[in-house]
Amino acid sequence: MAKKGKSVVNKKKIVDTKSLLSVKEIESIKSSILESPKNYNQIIKLLNAFDEVVKKVSSDEEMDTEYLKYSRTLLFNLSTLFNNLISKRILKLRKSQTDEEQLVCKWMISKYNTFINQIFTLWKINKFSQSLATLKIDALEKIMQFIKYESKYLGPNIGESYFANVTYKKILKNLLCYGDLTEINGNDGTINDYLLLEFQELYFEKYWDLRFYLFQELPNILNEFDELNEETERIIFSKLLTLVKKNPVYDTNDKQNITELPLFIKNAPENTIYSVNTFNNNFEKTWINILNLKGLKEEEYKSILTILHKRIIPFFGNAQKLMDFLTLTYSIGIENNNDIILSILSLNGLWELMKSYNLEYPSFYTNLYAILTPNLLHLKEKSRFFRLLELFMSSTHLPxxxxxxxxxxxxxxxxxxxxxxxxxxxxxxxxxxxxxxxxxxxxxxxxxxxxxxxxxxxxxxxxxxxxxxxxxxxxxxxxxxxxxxxxxxxxxxxxxxxxxxxxxxxxxxxxxxxxxxxxxxxxxxxNKKLKGEIGLEFEKWDSMFDDNGYMEDYLY
Structure with a gap:
């Protein structure tokens, strides 16, 4: 787990659990709720106890082993309880229900949402400890299970194709839109967020449907913000970049086998998620929105330009839509000679569009020529430039x-x-x-x-x-x-x-x-091996000065 940029908590321990529900009480309350609807109001006790956990771990206190075990027990029991209620379709509003049943159902749905929001509050605690990280990752596992249960039992009919978009969108919003700027890696723009990296490894890279719906929902998530501040924009950018940088979202040379990729939700709507064109259009819409964020710095532009030709362009429905972004970043680099690498990387993206997508860009070699300034050969990035220049000049059809x-x-x-x-x-x-x-x-x-x-x-x-x-x-x-x-x-x-x-x-x-x-x-x-002595002067002198301290006459 990455610790960079995290504030380390103090060594004061949480050991007082007397004021909280005991483990036996937690399990007893859960059992009573599952036995009879008359005990539904008991769920408030569990939610209050978990809320107390979140408040305590957000303070400058570190969970000891005992309190971590208690917190995980509470988390697991609440998750099990709601999964059971979902499987019984108690959280599903139906027209066949009486007014009283609908009122109870709405109340239970609100408590379910309260628990989900408590998990999101837990995620947003901006400090690091091993115990807190363990609890956050456990919460990620449990909330992803809700996606499975909702998709299976809360669709129009049991067994019908359905994906729990609403809950998944909430998860994505809280996973991608909040974080710590100090965790962003300055060298490549990715972020050291252990919760995101866990999501990437266990879910995003393994399951096709989770990738598909991420790019479908992210533009909608961005629209939910009245106004994104610069910090949030940079967090969103770095987290999305982290997700796509490691591996391509699918094998472009084997599109037909997308249907063979594993799914997180077995009854996901296959007619929708296996449409490559739909995925590419969603992917394109997502990145166009991201690249138009106003708070991005030149470092962010550089980080995306380095992977643009491999990780972004091949998955666009219409790659030529990137032309405005690339010409803008080229201009930014030209206007600031210290960031000429920005212009170089922009031309690399334009070259890919010209080569693979028949983009007409008559000014390409004019803009490339403009980069050849005296400052270029004094930059540490000159090696990268000449690699690209060799590629650009390799055509035998150039005038x-x-x-x-x-x-x-x-x-x-x-x-x-x-x-x-x-x-x-x-x-x-x-x-x-x-x-x-x-x-x-x-x-x-x-x-x-x-x-x-x-x-x-x-x-x-x-x-x-x-x-x-x-x-x-x-x-x-x-x-x-x-x-x-x-x-x-x-x-x-x-x-x-x-x-x-x-x-x-x-x-x-x-x-x-x-x-x-x-x-x-x-x-x-x-380290050069020389043969014989090096000839430094025409004749060898014993000294430069005479006894009086003056230069010898033979030096003139």
């Missing part, structure tokens, strides 16, 4: 003018880039020309349009042009890389000489260069 512009812009960036960036640029450009067969761009290496004797050469490349098809890069040359031959770092100098050789090497494995940094470059130099 030579666009490819040449990217090659030229990268060459220009190398002039102000650290060595760790240059050693990525050189093999990347080589691969563009060789691996992806953009042979027309060989002109950038062996340009014949320039008179070498002309000392007033003006580079035709327009570095201020935003459209990569209009930069005149194809008429230029990558003279910037030529200047790297005399680079101060030997790795850069040696690597760039590949352009002076025949293009016999098939291609570079870009992964070999993406994780380079100053530490790795220096470590390579320190």
């Amino acid at each position: 030579a003018s666009i490819v040449a512009s990217f090659i030229k812009r990268l060459s220009r960036l190398s002039l102000t880039s650290p060595p760790s960036g240059i050693v990525i640029i050189i093999p990347f450009i080589y691969n563009l020309i060789k691996k992806y067969n953009h042979s027309t761009c060989m002109l950038l290496i062996h340009s014949t349009t320039t008179n070498e004797e002309d000392l007033k050469y003006i580079d035709p490349f327009d570095e201020n042009e935003k459209d990569p098809s209009l930069t005149n890069a194809i008429d230029s040359s990558i003279w910037e890389l030529n200047s790297m031959v005399n680079h101060y770092h030997p790795n850069v100098s040696a690597l760039v000489k590949i352009f002076y050789q025949f293009f016999n090497k098939f291609s570079y494995n870009l992964e070999d260069f993406l994780d380079w940094n100053y530490n790795k470059l220096l470590e390579t130099e320190f």
